[in-house]
Amino acid sequence: MIVANDNSCKGIVKNALLYKNPIFVSGMVIAPVVVMANNFFDAVTLVIAFSLITFFTLLMSSFVPKNIVYTVRIILYTIIGALVYVPSVIFLKYLMPEGVEALGIFFPLFITSSFIISRSETIFFLETKGKMFLDIIFCIIGYDAAVLLFAAIREILAFGTICGNIIGMPVEIAALQNPFGGFILLGLIAAVFRSILLFIKRVRQK
Template sequence: MLAPVVVASTSVKTAVALSVTLAIVTIPTMFIASFIKNAIPKWLRIPVYSLIASLLLIPSALIVSPISPTIFDSMGMYFSLMVFNSVLFSRGEKIAVKKSHLEVVADGAIYCIGFAVAILLISAVRELLYANTLWGLPVPLPFKISAAVLPFAGFMLVGMFSAICSFLREFIRKLVEKHRMRAKQSAMALVGEEVTR
């Protein structure tokens, strides 16, 4: 799912459209997959998932089109690529086949929310930099960076946000570890005081 984030995330409207499309295509497909997992052979599952997702793409087009009349032109092939997203192929086999129906829906929803957060952040920054707008509304900035609309800017932002997330994850892990060590030391000190009494 890196290609839509890097290439097509040039405006918040496009990001919302791609996020809604992904949710409409992915969550019901995974839910249906959890029911038909034993009814069809393993070699046929992925083509069936793709077929179900393709059928769901039609109503998603109707739901997404009010966002902008030119939304399909701006998204290009990335709208159709939502059918062949990695969730359907990897998570569909790993989760939908082994977990309950509710767990499958929750997993699909969490994946779609994560995708939406990532693409919305990146597209908001890109739209601000190259057009000085958010959702098409002007935002007064003293500069414009026209190169922010190019794919390399998407790669740079994905890398930057990944680095920030890695730093925050490691920082939180160290804080939790430090807190556990302090709690352990204070518990040992209390035990030591009880023994000396």
């Protein structure tokens, strides 16, 4: 795997956005992306819901003392997630009721996402609170950007539209609207993303 090995702020940002991108490289929280991110508008609801729950859950989880045993810590992380979900769902239901309806069971599932479970432990090992904050912010930005890019490509290919506007594609691949289409497209984009990272690395080495 290509990674930025330094633990500097620049390295943390590079890893979060590129080398350990949660969607295209690490494969975290891909279920809602594969099933729900069919178009750009649904993807916007998805990233807002994800960002709200993940940011506040990780922020509050960072105050859980390290000396508590892991068995109890993991329950505390998910309880914090469930508590953060309450104001998040009320807020989003007021702001975008149709979007929340469309998300269905995937909204509360962010509470036990692999992202929260793994990051809430990883951030313990970062040296300062500043770096921890930077890591959380840029991991969320990396996830959001990847989801929006994926949804935009999927909407163009599956519906021939972008943000609902017809762009006149010669062929529409309707199968990409289904979860299996989501899996295949995500796999292809992940491969292209890895090729781009490899190309950048080779150019820098030369």
